[in-house]
Amino acid sequence: MKTVLFWFRRDLRLSDNPALRAALNAADRVVPVYIHSPHEEGDWGPGGASRWWLMKSLARLDRRLRDHDSRLIIRQGDALDCLHSLLASTAAEAVFWNRLYEPAVVERDRKIKEWLKQQGYHAESHNGALLVEPWELRTGKGEPYRVFTPFWRALSKRDEPDSPLQKPRTLRPTAQWPSSLALDELKLLSGIGWEDKLETHWQPGEAGAGDAMDRFLDQALVDYKTARDLPDVSGTSRLSPHLHFGEISPRQAWHRVRSRMAGQAAVEEGGWTWLRELGWREFAHHVLFEFPHTPDQPLYSRWQDFPWRKNHEAFVLAWQRGETGYPIVDAGMRELWETGYMHNRVRMIAASVLVKNIRAPWLSGAKWFWDTLVDADLANNTMGWQWSAGCGADAAPYFRIFNPFTQSRRFDPEGRYLRRWLPELSKLPDRDLHAPHEAADGILHHAGLRLDRDYPRPIVDYKSSREEALAAARAVASA
Structure with a gap:
């Protein structure tokens, strides 16, 4: 293929990005795209704090892309309409993306993939957000898990996650870029200045995720089992927002911790305790995918x-x-x-x-x-x-x-x-x-x-x- 679109969603990183790697392997030119369509997430479009983080992370992603002679094309509106327009203006033959698992987004993506294939485009999605897809783990009766301990036992028995993909050497930029909105046009901030104070506490973006991972491994992993419960100390990883926005992948995090545990008995207990917490994240996505009514209604x-x-x-x-x-x-x-x-x-x-x-x-x-x-x-x-x-x-x-x-x-x-x-x-x-x-x-x-x-x-x-x-x-x- 000559030209394809890569659709960034909550995978705002270059390293260990399976769908991005697939797009680069498939085409001569890759156009990175971000489409802002919170109305397509049902009642759970991003809140105020998340919109602040998203704005900062997109800005930093664009800078990383430009360091590789590429750029982020930003659009806003219905995702299918935006993709249709971009396919026409770039003569792209395919769209690549990493999967998400929220109920409204799953249904939206299913319709988009179906439309693309009907129109003769190649549509390809990958797992870039979880260690295990929700449908890959089942109880002995073939049912979805509702209890964490057997879920974790099953997850732990699987082979180690695949090694993370390295950052690509080239992003295969195009010579003709389609039009793009400026990031400010998305109006992600509230306008009341509440988000300004967040800047002093966080560093969104892929580099910030790497720094947070390094700090955790160097300063907190060894005491994690006990210190994680003490609110007055920096005993947790604080990686949760970076994982949510895909600035670091779960398998990157998994392997970084496993690597630090290797041959170091002192960090073994803290390491497994933290990996179990990563397992809770997997379990939460498993339950959400299998029981899509739960954001608004009790499971039982x-x-x-x-x-x-x-x-x-x-x-x-x-x-x-x-x-x-x-x-x-x-x-x-x-x-x-x-x-x-x-x-x-x-x-x-x-x-x-x-x-x-x-x-x-x-x-x-x-x-x-x-x-x-x-x-x-x-x-x-x-x-x-x-x-x-x-x-x-x-x-x-x-x-x-x-x-x-x-x-x-x-x-x-x-x-x-x-x-x-x-x-x-x-x-x-x-x-x-x-x-x-x-x-x-x-x-x-x-x-x-x-x-x-x-x-x-x-x-x-x-x-x-x-x-x-x-x-x-x-x-x-x-x-």
Whole structure:
């Protein structure tokens, strides 16, 4: 073939990009394309934080392409219309892309591939986002997995993932480039400046992903098994947004960790613990693909009737603002607003309080995280919130409710995380920091803290709200 289109989606990298390599092997000239069509993702087009990341990552991808005498052609609108126009203007004979697995996108891509073939074009898609395609793993009964441990056991028994592909030496640029929108024309930013602060915390793009991987391997992998639960230390990889946008592939990450583990017993435990977390990402995509109703509805339909609190909107707003009176939750929500990120242990606690103490619908939390997290991913976000609500895959055999006070004392015992994000509580002694409403008046006075003025009391009583949630769960289970 003389000319083909390569359609970038959430695979914003040059290294280990299977569909890009296939396009380069098939043609004399390759035209890289990005099409912005969030309306084709159903109710789950990218949120505010994701749009900021996307803008930065596309800009950096274009610079990398231009370093190889290529460039990124940007279009906006219905993907099929844009591809049709580009095929006509470039005389391209084929379109190559890497697969995605969200329900609306799967259906859209199926129709596009069908149309291309009907019109005589070559259409070719590859797996560039997962270690294993969702349909490649099944239970002994031939059914999709709903529980992680047997899924991970099956995944672990497979051969090691193929070695990552190297960055191509040439991108086979064309001499005649089609027209392109400027990146600013996509209007990805909100216009209120909220995203500006994200710049100080993140480095989107393929190079940023490599730097994050290096930091994790050098500084955090050895202690990952224990440090990953401590929100006041840099004990996690922070690779989740880079994986979501495809700036690093899962098999690149897998092999980098496996390579560091080789011959180093000290990192063996941390390495396997992290690879298991990568397995959770695979499992989340497996469940989303097999059960496409789950972004909006429980995996198990009986939970559709769970009795959420009436008039919960004001409670949700307090949760969003970090004003619940539960310090570990409020610290996490403020971290999220400032950085586009929340430590995973704190995410679980914050989610538990919202759905089981406040008893607000899990979708209200899922939508807030979707808009504010730089690593918002439909598979991971859906699984995380349904796990917290007890209505999804791999739910605990009992209706687990996190105690935010004991969790806080256990995982932030010296209060460094709380003091960073809740400076109004900074003068409280460690023993009172995690539950200011229980502190003696003299302690509060000495710390210069007045409850309900400087910091709220809990918006719901933990013990009574816990009992109400348990009773609600029992009612659903016995229905």
